[in-house]
Amino acid sequence: MANARRLARKPVNQYHHGDLRRALLEAALRTIQKQGVHALTLRAVGDELGVSRSALYRHFADKSALLAAVAREGFRTLRRELQQAWEHAGKGRAGLDAMGDAYVRFAIAQPSHYRVMFGSGFEREAADAELIEEGTRAFLTLMNALIEEQQQGRVRPDDPEQLANFIWSLVHGIAMLAIDGAFRPGTDAQALTRFALERLRTGIAAALA
Amino acid sequence: MANARRLARKPVNQYHHGDLRRALLEAALRTIQKQGVHALTLRAVGDELGVSRSALYRHFADKSALLAAVAREGFRTLRRELQQAWEHAGKGRAGLDAMGDAYVRFAIAQPSHYRVMFGSGFEREAADAELIEEGTRAFLTLMNALIEEQQQGRVRPDDPEQLANFIWSLVHGIAMLAIDGAFRPGTDAQALTRFALERLRTGIAAALA
């Protein structure tokens, strides 16, 4: 038998699992998305895989490390979606809009996962280098797009990192407040995103008199 | 003896406390600010006040409710600081800048408290009406300032609520990312705030050619 990977449950009467680490990750993510971070218990994820509750400790240092890995996975797919939005929209002004929209859409589509990605749940000290690097790569996707736009003369030649921090803060703020239900009832986060991206370009000041 | 309020520890050999609810709130806030939300345990706060660990349940439905009350208190002081910044700076453009600066400063000065204010730790369903109202009042402080500026012709006559949502998202995003240590090392959150508020006014687009 060539393929030995078993991503689903552990077959009965089988001591070793095959790729338990990945299975744990996926099960954890599933639970988080379906029931929130607070519902994630090591015993539950173990049971779901037909595995002991402490088997996890052979693959992750502790619960924090598991959450950090889930977060890292989140940044990976977020980066891919940002990059794809940017390129699929043909870069340029439409590309930036598409990125902003994709960012907020990602957060709203998987609120619990997004929340895990930003500190809630595990200590920042436990943030392994891999997590930091993956987050940085997602950030650089935005920053590089801005640099391209600057070279095309469409964006002010400010420090691109500061510019990227600025925009990242904006979409992150919208995403977080939308997820937390902090906006007044009836607020449409997608519409707000579009509005914000437009105001972002031209500013909020009244036309010069 | 006229004044019967006892905000500090419970006097020994005294069954009733006097104002345990407020004392619990202050003790909880103290612990949160000093050691973070994760360190807040009902037993510890009880011990600190020389009171049984389950006495809390006479004043709060559960731990979530206690955190919600702490959050509510946070929104109260945040609103006051925003209002004060706005007025002390003489309103106008300087007033808006002062508000933005005060907002981020508040979050950075008391990161754990600020985090409690935004969902992390208690269920949003447990958000009593009082918490929502206090949050709304803080939001309205910003929105009313924007309306004033619109009337003075200094801010675009867009829907003020959407405008306020936009700005709130921006400062909230900066605050959250700064608190979580998500910015690249060496990033100065205050400087970023000033930059963001300036770009907010004029936009990021390059000058029209």
Add this chain to the structure above:
DNA sequence: ACCGCAATGTTGACGGTGTTCACATTGAGT
């Protein structure tokens, strides 16, 4: 083909947590 060993999974236990329930103590109003 065997064997030893490192890797992987299991079981039982421990301390800590939020929460509940029956009970104890008090103060305020009649």
Add this chain to the structure above:
DNA sequence: ACTCAATGTGAACACCGTCAACATTGCGGT
């Protein structure tokens, strides 16, 4: 002075993360 609702107590429960001792397995060297 008496009652009763309000407030505080103590023991108990279920659950959780974590660990240490043990069981089982697959793999590399001979």
